[in-house]
Amino acid sequence: MKTNRQFSPRHEAQTERNLVSALLTARTPEELRAFLKDLCTPAELQAMADRWAVVEYLQQDLPYREIHRITGVSVTTIGRVARYLATGAGGYALAVKRLENSRNG
Helix, strand or coil: CCCCCCCCHHHHHHHHHHHHHHHCCCCCHHHHHHHHHHHCCHHHHHHHHHHHHHHHHHHCCCCHHHHHHHHCCCHHHHHHHHHHHHHCCCHHHHHHHHHHHHHHC
């Protein structure tokens, strides 16, 4: 990650909005996967996939140590994902809810 940022907070917020807008242009899962493969390094993409797997295991109420054993994700990261799932911006929870609704309906 860059530590010596030259952009103002306003500019950084705009670049984030632009990224979100670009992500929303994907019309299919395959298009989004292609965009993410171009945008992210393999390690970054794997880290995001691992975090999402942690969300799924947390939804099953598995203990952190068991999730670590299954995924190899550190207990610290599992705790962070759990915290964001409970009190974050709501993104994980919304995705979980929508996926559950699409599976059940």
